[in-house]
Amino acid sequence: MKRFLLKIFSYLILVFLIGNIGAWSALKILGRSYFYKPNFIVNHFEGKGRFDYVIAGSSRGLTTINTEEVDRQTGLKGLNISMDDTGLPSQFLMIKHFFESGNQADRVILTLDLGHFEESEQMLNDNDYRFVSYSHRDYIWEYFYTYEKGVIRPLTLSNYFPVFAIGYYNLELVWPAGLSLVKPKYTNRFDWNGNYSYPNSSLQSKSEEIQWEIIEKQPSNPILKEIESYLKQKNSQLILYVGPYLGKQLVVPGGNGSDFPLINHSAIFTEAKYFFDVDHVNDLGKAEATQKFVEALKPFH
Amino acid sequence: MLFNSIEFFLFLIPVFFLYWVVLKNNLKGQNWVLLVGSYFFYGWWDWRFLFLILFSSLLDFFIGLKLRSEERQGRRKLLVWLSLAVNLGFLGFFKYFNFFIESFTEAFTFFGLSIEASRLNIILPVGISFYTFQTLSYTLDVYRKKMDASKDLISFLTFVSFFPQLVAGPIERATHLLPQFYRIRKFDYDWAISGAKIFLWGFFKKVVIADNAAILVEGIFADYSNQSSLSLILGSIFFSFQIYGDFSGYSDMAVGLSRIFGFDLISNFKFPYLSRNISEFWKKWHISLSSWFRDYLYIPLGGNRKGKARAIFNVFMVFLVSGFWHGANWTFILWGLIHGIVYLFYFIKDEQKDRIDEGFTFTYFVQVIFTFLIVSLAFVFFRSPSVADSMGYLNGILFSNSSSAFFLSTSRHALMSGITLLGILIMMTYEIIAQSKGRLEVNLRSFDLLFVGLCIVFLGAFKNHLDFVYFQF
Numbered sequence: 011m012k013r014f015l016l017k018i019f020s021y022l023i024l025v026f027l028i029g030n031i032g033a034w035s036a037l038k039i040l041g042r043s044y045f046y047k048p049n050f051i052v053n054h055f056e057g058k059g060r061f062d063y064v065i066a067g068s069s070r071g072l073t074t075i076n077t078e079e080v081d082r083q084t085g086l087k088g089l090n091i092s093m094d095d096t097g098l099p100s101q102f103l104m105i106k107h108f109f110e111s112g113n114q115a116d117r118v119i120l121t122l123d124l125g126h127f128e129e130s131e132q133m134l135n136d137n138d139y140r141f142v143s144y145s146h147r148d149y150i151w152e153y154f155y156t157y158e159k160g161v162i163r164p165l166t167l168s169n170y171f172p173v174f175a176i177g178y179y180n181l182e183l184v185w186p187a188g189l190s191l192v193k194p195k196y197t198n199r200f201d202w203n204g205n206y207s208y209p210n211s212s213l214q215s216k217s218e219e220i221q222w223e224i225i226e227k228q229p230s231n232p233i234l235k236e237i238e239s240y241l242k243q244k245n246s247q248l249i250l251y252v253g254p255y256l257g258k259q260l261v262v263p264g265g266n267g268s269d270f271p272l273i274n275h276s277a278i279f280t281e282a283k284y285f286f287d288v289d290h291v292n293d294l295g296k297a298e299a300t301q302k303f304v305e306a307l308k309p310f311h
Numbered sequence: 312m313l314f315n316s317i318e319f320f321l322f323l324i325p326v327f328f329l330y331w332v333v334l335k336n337n338l339k340g341q342n343w344v345l346l347v348g349s350y351f352f353y354g355w356w357d358w359r360f361l362f363l364i365l366f367s368s369l370l371d372f373f374i375g376l377k378l379r380s381e382e383r384q385g386r387r388k389l390l391v392w393l394s395l396a397v398n399l400g401f402l403g404f405f406k407y408f409n410f411f412i413e414s415f416t417e418a419f420t421f422f423g424l425s426i427e428a429s430r431l432n433i434i435l436p437v438g439i440s441f442y443t444f445q446t447l448s449y450t451l452d453v454y455r456k457k458m459d460a461s462k463d464l465i466s467f468l469t470f471v472s473f474f475p476q477l478v479a480g481p482i483e484r485a486t487h488l489l490p491q492f493y494r495i496r497k498f499d500y501d502w503a504i505s506g507a508k509i510f511l512w513g514f515f516k517k518v519v520i521a522d523n524a525a526i527l528v529e530g531i532f533a534d535y536s537n538q539s540s541l542s543l544i545l546g547s548i549f550f551s552f553q554i555y556g557d558f559s560g561y562s563d564m565a566v567g568l569s570r571i572f573g574f575d576l577i578s579n580f581k582f583p584y585l586s587r588n589i590s591e592f593w594k595k596w597h598i599s600l601s602s603w604f605r606d607y608l609y610i611p612l613g614g615n616r617k618g619k620a621r622a623i624f625n626v627f628m629v630f631l632v633s634g635f636w637h638g639a640n641w642t643f644i645l646w647g648l649i650h651g652i653v654y655l656f657y658f659i660k661d662e663q664k665d666r667i668d669e670g671f672t673f674t675y676f677v678q679v680i681f682t683f684l685i686v687s688l689a690f691v692f693f694r695s696p697s698v699a700d701s702m703g704y705l706n707g708i709l710f711s712n713s714s715s716a717f718f719l720s721t722s723r724h725a726l727m728s729g730i731t732l733l734g735i736l737i738m739m740t741y742e743i744i745a746q747s748k749g750r751l752e753v754n755l756r757s758f759d760l761l762f763v764g765l766c767i768v769f770l771g772a773f774k775n776h777l778d779f780v781y782f783q784f
Contacts, residue, residue: 011331011332011500011503013500014498014500014503014504014507021760021761021764025761025764025768028761028765029764029768029769032765032769161317161318161321162317173768176768176769177769178773178774179774180769180770180773181726181727181730181774184769
């Protein structure tokens with residue numbers, strides 16, 4: 011039986027070693043590419059990015075504001091660092107990643123989703139693996155360590171044994187690494203300003219059919235305070251932005267008397283023609299929302 | 312607890328050490344470890360169903376003992392009917408009750424009458440069809456005096472609940488598996504290594520082929536009315552490989568695990584997609600079920616001893632019941648009937664006998680592809696939620712005007728399709744090589760073990776892994 015166990019272990023170790031070498035190579039290639047936004051932020055700007063503002067957030071932050079248009083109208087220089095399928099904890103991670111990679115921004119405009127106004131779930135988000143090339147950095151490893159659950163934690167372990175992360179997220183990491191080897195400047199679903207648009211289709215609902223819900227919320231999520239405090243150290247200002255929803259109007263009790271400056275555009279559109287779905291605008295909505303955002307940004311210049 | 316889960320490996324390690332280290336050469340102790348381990352394994356899904364399997368096992372154990380001492384034929388028949396009634400009664404209640412209620416009310420509606428009948432909210436116990444057939448084979452074989460009734464309760468309970476094959480087979484015969492629990496088991500290095508190899512191969516088929524294909528198959532079947540013909544054809548082909556990777560993968564893992572514990576299970580699959588006709592396919596696909604039906608249904612019905620017409624009827628019955636065994640839905644029955652009809656074509660032509668191997672000729676490949684296409688089209692019924700959906704799907708294959716293709720709808724799906732096709736290519740290459748060398752299972756040498764291991768790591772769908780399809784049966 012010892013011989014059997016020895017043989018099994020020797021093969022396991024061999025697969026583990028070769029797998030780790032392959033995984034390490036894949037992560038190295040990705041870490042030097044533009045493929046995912048965390049890679050782009052590191053490699054495109056090489057620690058020298060200087061911006062007047064950056065837009066952080068989830069898919070709503072990614073698709074609502076056209077930073078290129080904002081820059082053209084205001085003369086400011088902006089970048090969209092939002093990433094789809096993320097919650098506030100991973101948006102904070104992205105903000106940290108932006109600054110810790112040597113970049114600077116005077117303002118961080120955080121596109122806050124209604125679901126994260128008061129609290130956020132303590133769990134990984136679907137796209138957090140995109141940071142894995144940098145899991146050796148303290149703030150990323152601590153994030154994985156804090157939020158990843160389960161018996162085997164592939165992202166947390168990736169700092170020591172990248173094969174776990176590559177094995178678990180092989181579809182998301184191995185093939186992009188292969189593509190990045192051939193095209194290192196390929197960006198996955200965002201342009202060089204960090205923007206992305208959903209396909210240009212419209213919801214078909216008629217205005218009178220839309221049921222409007224008034225939602226009263228204070229931005230009291232403790233993570234917001236942490237972000238603000240972090241940004242202060244980086245000489246940057248936090249501004250909250252609520253993008254348009256179809257059928258939801260945010261009301262902050264006491265006006266904008268919260269601790270954070272807030273641009274509330276939750277109910278600027280009453281027609282479905284501006285929307286790709288109830289949470290995301292289409293091209294028309296994006297153009298209009300950007301215009302209104304430019305106006306709202308003026309007091310902060 | 313899935314074989315491809317961390318929980319299972321955490322369960323397996325202490326069971327292995329208790330079995331081979333602590334209780335080495337202690338037959339009773341080893342059987343106890345397997346019994347407790349098997350009940351723990353099964354209870355992991357739902358502990359309440361442990362009572363069901365225990366009751367079923369105890370009933371058959373005591374009926375077996377009674378059959379052993381009872382010589383009066385009438386009494387013996389009564390005992391075997393009691394076992395059949397209780398076991399098939401449980402199976403019927405848990406698996407088919409709602410189906411019969413619905414079919415009954417629909418039949419009345421068809422004739423313009425309306426009756427009220429409530430569905431019951433029944434959870435199907437995992438693997439009930441498998442262990443019911445396994446324990447029934449015991450009672451029937453004791454009744455037929457093909458084997459002695461077991462006097463060893465622990466061995467018998469372990470035989471019914473043996474964790475490697477409890478929830479999805481192979482359906483073992485008592486004559487083959489039960490005596491293995493009576494014999495001292497010594498660790499055999501070569502046997503255990505062959506088990507580890509076949510386990511790895513099953514793992515590959517499950518996580519690389521079945522679990523990657525599953526996402527694509529689900530997307531195509533759920534939106535079949537908007538898919539192009541090519542997408543629908545690919546959907547049915549992917550499903551054929553999904554179910555093969557899933558089911559034969561599980562069987563291989565079961566066989567492999569059993570070997571590691573010193574047991575020998577029957578091979579459930581012998582490269583079925585290299586079959587030249589449906590008759591050959593059924594000699595290579597789910598062998599333990601087909602042979603069960605042959606021995607306990609086809610032959611008792613008269614087999615081919617009562618003339619051709621009766622034999623045709625018997626074959627038809629076997630396929631009908633086989634379809635119904637898979638699930639309480641007309642789609643499964645139709646799937647069985649389609650296979651039955653095609654099988655009968657060869658049966659009538661008397662081509663069901665094994666042919667002399669002609670090697671890999673052009674004709675061979677044409678026949679293999681033709682057989683595979685029939686199997687894939689029949690699987691449309693197996694996979695669809697209703698007969699209407701199956702017909703809609705097949706209609707779409709022929710007449711769809713859509714150009715939409717789910718498998719290319721996003722870069723992720725295109726990538727998954729590529730991985731699935733790559734996995735299929737690897738698997739079929741190994742199978743063709745094995746078949747050409749007359750082997751019954753693939754042979755993995757050192758390089759192959761590393762290659763397959765790395766394929767699992769880099770191509771396996773761990774993030775989206777799913778339950779085994781056959782658990783629902």
